[in-house]
Amino acid sequence: MNNIDKAFFYIMPSSIPVVGSLLLIFFTDIAITLSLFIFCCTFGLSLLVGYLLFSKLQLAQAKLASSHQQANNNFLQQTQSYIDALEELMGEVLPVVSKQIKTSKEHVEQEVLSLTDRFLAITKKISLLLDDQRKSDDDAVIGTLLTSTKTILNGVINDLCNLNSNEKTIFQEVEKLSSYTAELESMANDVRNVADNINLLALNAAIEAARAGEHGRGFAVVADEIKKLASSSASTGSRMNKTLDDINTAMASTLTSSKTTTQVYSKTIESSSEHIEKVLTDIENTLYAFKDKSQTLADASEQIQSEVYHVITALQFQDRVTQILEHAEHNLYDFNELLLANQTVPKTERSADLIQTNDILEKMALRYTVPEELANHQATVAGEQKTPGQESKGDDLTFF
Amino acid sequence: MAKTIMIVDDSASIRKVVRLTLESQGFDVIDAADGVEALKKLNGVKIHLLITDVNMPNMDGITLVQEAKKLPAYKFTPMMMLTTEAGDEKKMQGRAAGAKAWLVKPFQPPILLNAVSKLILP
Incomplete structure (x- = not known):
C-alpha cells in the first residue's frame, strides 16, 4: 500500500470533524476556544479511528498475502512434481x-x-x-511326329494291300486256268469219240476181212491192231477226263481257299486301316489337347508374370x-x-x-x-x- | 553377351527384387549394401549400368555416384537413382552428381526395365 493510500485512510475519517468544527466556528456563536477544543478532540479521535482502521486493514492484507503465497508455493510444488513425474x-x-x-x-x-x-x-x-x-509344345514337333507316324503306318497298310492284290492276281490266274481245263475236257471227249469211231471202223474192217477169207487175213491183223489203238485212245481219253476232273477239283479247292484268303485279307486290311486311322486320330487328338493345354499354360504364364510383378x-x-x-x-x-x-x-x-x-x-x-x-x-x-x-x-x- | 548391372541398396529385400527383375530379362547382376561396398566391388569389373539407393549407411548414393564418376573405368557408365525420396531438391543433387535417371520406389518391374533399356548403351 503506498503513502497516498495511507494518507487517504487518515484524511478521510478526519475530514468530517474538521469540516464540522469549521462550520461550528463560522456559523455558530460558540466561543472560538471551545470550537478549537472540539476540533482538536474530534480530529484526534478521527486520527485514532483512522489508525485503528488502517492497522486492521494492514493485518487483513498481510493475512491475504500470506495465504496467496501459500497457494502459489503449493502450485509451484505441484507443477514441479508434475514436471518431474512427466520427465520420469x-x-x-x-x-x-x-x-x-x-x-x-x-x-x-x-x-x-x-x-x-x-x-x-x-x-x-x-x-x-x-x-x-x-x-515340348512346339507345333513343329507335333506336326513332325504326326506325319512320321502316319507315313510309317500308311506304309504298313500299303504293304498289306499289295499282298492282297497279289493274292487276287493269283486267284484270277487260277480262274483263267479253270477255263482252259473245260477246253481240255472237251478235247479229251473228242479223243474218246474219235477212238469209238475208230473202234467201230476196226470192227467193220475185221468183218470185211473175214468175208475176204484167206486174202483178208493180213487186213484182219491190221484191223485188230487199229482196234487195239482205238481202245488205247479211248482209255487215254478217259484218263484225261479223270485227270481233268482231279485238276478241276484241286483248282476249285484252290479257288475257294484263295477266295477265302483274299476275303480274310481284305477284312483284315480294312479292320487294320480302321484301327490305324483310329490310333492316328487318337494321337492327333491327344497331341492337340496337349497343345491346347500348352496354350492355356502359356496364357497362365503371362498372368503369372503380371502377378509376379505385382508381388x-x-x-x-x-x-x-x-x-x-x-x-x-x-x-x-x-x-x-x-x-x-x-x-x-x-x-x-x-x-x-x-x-x-x-x-x-x-x-x-x-x-x-x-x-x-x-x-x-x-x-x-x-x-x-x-x-x-x-x-x-x-x-x-x-x-x- | 549378357550386360552387367550393379544394384546398391541397404535393404536386402530391395536388392533381391531388383535382382529378380533384371535376371528375368537376362542381365547379370552384382549387388552391394552401401556406397563403400559398391566402390570396393567397382575394381575394374565391367558394368553397363549402376542403380543405387540414396539414403544408405557408410556412404550415400549421391556420394557414391560422385566417387564412381571419378574412376576412369566408370566415368561414362550410366547411373540411376532408385529411392523413396521424391523431392526436387534431392533430384537436382542426383543430377548434379552425374545420375542419368531418378526412379521413385516402390517401382513396378516394367517401368524399371523400361528405364534400364533406355540407359544401357548398346
Whole structure:
C-alpha cells in the first residue's frame, strides 16, 4: 500500500470533524476556544479511528498475502512434481517405445526377407517349368511326329494291300486256268469219240476181212491192231477226263481257299486301316489337347508374370516401413537425449528455452526420406486429425 | 553377351527384387549394401549400368555416384537413382552428381526395365 493510500485512510475519517468544527466556528456563536477544543478532540479521535482502521486493514492484507503465497508455493510444488513425474515418465517410456519400434523393424525386415527368398524360389521353379513346357509344345514337333507316324503306318497298310492284290492276281490266274481245263475236257471227249469211231471202223474192217477169207487175213491183223489203238485212245481219253476232273477239283479247292484268303485279307486290311486311322486320330487328338493345354499354360504364364510383378512391387513396402520406423526410432532417441541433457541442468536454472519445439520439429523433418512421413508430420503439426492419404505411389521416373 | 548391372541398396529385400527383375530379362547382376561396398566391388569389373539407393549407411548414393564418376573405368557408365525420396531438391543433387535417371520406389518391374533399356548403351 503506498503513502497516498495511507494518507487517504487518515484524511478521510478526519475530514468530517474538521469540516464540522469549521462550520461550528463560522456559523455558530460558540466561543472560538471551545470550537478549537472540539476540533482538536474530534480530529484526534478521527486520527485514532483512522489508525485503528488502517492497522486492521494492514493485518487483513498481510493475512491475504500470506495465504496467496501459500497457494502459489503449493502450485509451484505441484507443477514441479508434475514436471518431474512427466520427465520420469518420458525417461521410462521413450526407451521402451524405441525398443519396440526397433524390434518391429527387425521382425518386418527378417520376415520380408524370408518371404522374398521363398517367392524368388517359387518364381524360378515356375520359370523353369514354363521353359520346359515351351520346348515340348512346339507345333513343329507335333506336326513332325504326326506325319512320321502316319507315313510309317500308311506304309504298313500299303504293304498289306499289295499282298492282297497279289493274292487276287493269283486267284484270277487260277480262274483263267479253270477255263482252259473245260477246253481240255472237251478235247479229251473228242479223243474218246474219235477212238469209238475208230473202234467201230476196226470192227467193220475185221468183218470185211473175214468175208475176204484167206486174202483178208493180213487186213484182219491190221484191223485188230487199229482196234487195239482205238481202245488205247479211248482209255487215254478217259484218263484225261479223270485227270481233268482231279485238276478241276484241286483248282476249285484252290479257288475257294484263295477266295477265302483274299476275303480274310481284305477284312483284315480294312479292320487294320480302321484301327490305324483310329490310333492316328487318337494321337492327333491327344497331341492337340496337349497343345491346347500348352496354350492355356502359356496364357497362365503371362498372368503369372503380371502377378509376379505385382508381388515385386508390394514386397517393397518393407523398405518404406523400415525407413519410417528407423526415423521414428531416431527421433524418439533424440528426444530422450534432450530430456536427459535437460535433467543435468539445476532445477532453478531450467526454463522453457531449454525446449525449442520448433527446432526439434524441424530437425525431425530433416530425417524424412519417405513422402508419407513428411505429409504425416506436416498434417499433425498443422493440427489436422486425419492421416493423409498414401503419398508414395512410386514409379515417378525422371530422366536427366 | 549378357550386360552387367550393379544394384546398391541397404535393404536386402530391395536388392533381391531388383535382382529378380533384371535376371528375368537376362542381365547379370552384382549387388552391394552401401556406397563403400559398391566402390570396393567397382575394381575394374565391367558394368553397363549402376542403380543405387540414396539414403544408405557408410556412404550415400549421391556420394557414391560422385566417387564412381571419378574412376576412369566408370566415368561414362550410366547411373540411376532408385529411392523413396521424391523431392526436387534431392533430384537436382542426383543430377548434379552425374545420375542419368531418378526412379521413385516402390517401382513396378516394367517401368524399371523400361528405364534400364533406355540407359544401357548398346
